[in-house]
Amino acid sequence: MDWKKRWTALAEFLGQALGSDYEIAVHDFTGEEPRLLALVNPQVSGRAQNAPPSNLALDFWRSRTFEGSDGRTGYRGISASGEALHCSTFFIKDDGDALLGMLCINFASGRYDAFARSVTAFLEEAGRLSPADPEAPVEFFSASVEQVFERAVGRLFGGSGRPARLTQAQKRVLVRLLDQEGVFRLKGSAAEVARLMGASPASVYRYLTETRRTQD
Template sequence: MNSVLLHQYSVLVDFLAGTLGTDYEVTLDDLSRKNPCTVAIANGYISGRSVGAPLTKLAMKLIKERSYEDESYRLNYRSISSSGRVLRCSTFFLKNERGALQGLLGINFDDHRYMELSGKLFALCHPDNYVNDNISVHALRKTDVPFLSSEEGSLYENVNSEIRSALYAVIRSSELPASRLKKAERAEIIRILNKKGIFILKGAIPLVAAKLSCSSASVYRYLSELKKEEQREYLQQHEDEELSSILDSISTGEAVESIGTSETYRSTESASEEREREAEERRREEDGEEGF
C-alpha cells in the first residue's frame, strides 16, 4: 500500500470512529508490508490492540479463505475481545487495480453498554427475581451467543498463540522445549499452522523456525513435503475416480460384447448349417448322376 493511500485510509479510520462513537473500534491492517500489521486504530481499548499489532487470527482466516476474490467486504460476524466481550465485526477488503489484497479496514462494535441498559429497562417493569430467573437480557445473550470456538478465535490471538496452540494439539503440552521435538511432531505442527494460513504472512517462516528451534530452510522443506503429500492425495483421488469410471465402462462393454458375441455365434452357426445343406445337396446330385 503506497504512502498516499495509507494516509487517506488512516484519516478514514479517525473519521469513522469519530462518526460512529466510542463503542466502535476501527482498524487498518497493511498486508503489503514484510510483516503485515495494524497501521492505524481508533478506540483500540475495545480489543486491547494498538498500532504495530500483528494480524489477528480472524484476519488470517479471512485471507486464507480468499473470499476477497469474490467479495468486497464481510459483514456482521462475531468475535471476542481480549476482555471476553462479544463483538460484532465487519471487514472491508482493500484491493489494488489488479484485485490483489493490500489491506483490511475493520469495524468492531462492542454493545455491552446497550446490554446493560436493556437489563435496567427490564428491571423497571419486572421484579428483580423475575428478571434474573426468566427474561434477563444477560441470560438471553449468554444463551444466544456462546463462547466462540477456537475456529473463529479471538481478536487478540496472533502467530505466537497459534504456535502454542499447535504445540499443545500435537504433544498435549505447550511447555516442552522445542529442541526436544521429534521430526514427526514438528511436521505435524507445521501442517496445523499451514492449514490455519500462518505461512501466507510475510515473516512467518523465520518466526516459526525460531519457535520450533529449527532453520527456515527446514520449515521450507516441511512445507514442500506437505505440498507433495497434498498433490499425491489429489492424484490418488482422481486416479481412483478414473479407475472407477474405467471399471464401469468395462462392465458396460462386457455386456455389449456378450450380446455381440451371441449374435456372431448365431450368425456363424446359421452359415455353417447352410454350407452343410449345400454340400448334402451336391452329394445327392452326384449320386443321382452316377445312377444313370
C-alpha cells in the first residue's frame, strides 16, 4: 500500500473515532501543485473536497518548516463561516526526510466552549449563595391539604405508621401540628382535615380553639 492510500485510510479512521467535531485532511505535496487528497467531516471548516490547502499549510511547505520537525500543534484556525478552530498538522515524510504530505486535524470546539461557559457561570452563581443554616426551619411545598396532613402524621407517629383509629389526644396533636403549618388559614381546610382524621368539623374547630388557647 502506498503512502496515499495508507494516510487516506488513517484519515477516515480518525474521522470516525474522533467524531463530527473533528475535520481530518490529508494534503499531497508530491506533485507540481499541492492538492487535497482526503477530507473527512468537511462541515467543520466548510471546505469542499477540491479546496486548496490552507494558508498555513502552504506556508509550512514554502518555508520548509517541515525540515527537522514532525509537525505543529495547538494553533488557531478560522472556518469558512468564521468559527474558531483548534488546529494541528503532522508532516508526512519519506525515509529521506522529504515532504510527501500533511495530515491536518481541525477541531471545532464551539459547543464545548459554550458548555464550559455555562458550567463556569453556574459555579460562580453557586459560589455567591450563602450556605443553608442547618438550624433554620425547612420550607415544604405541598400540593394539597392531604399532603400536609400526611406529613404531620409522619411527624407524630414516625416509622410506626398511622393507627386505624386516632385517639382524641392524637387528634389534638395533629391539629396543633397542622395549625403550626398554617393549614387552617386555607378555605375549606377544617372540613378536609376532619375527613382525613375521621372526625367532625365541629371537633376539629374545638381542638383548634383549645390548641390556640393553651398557646396564648
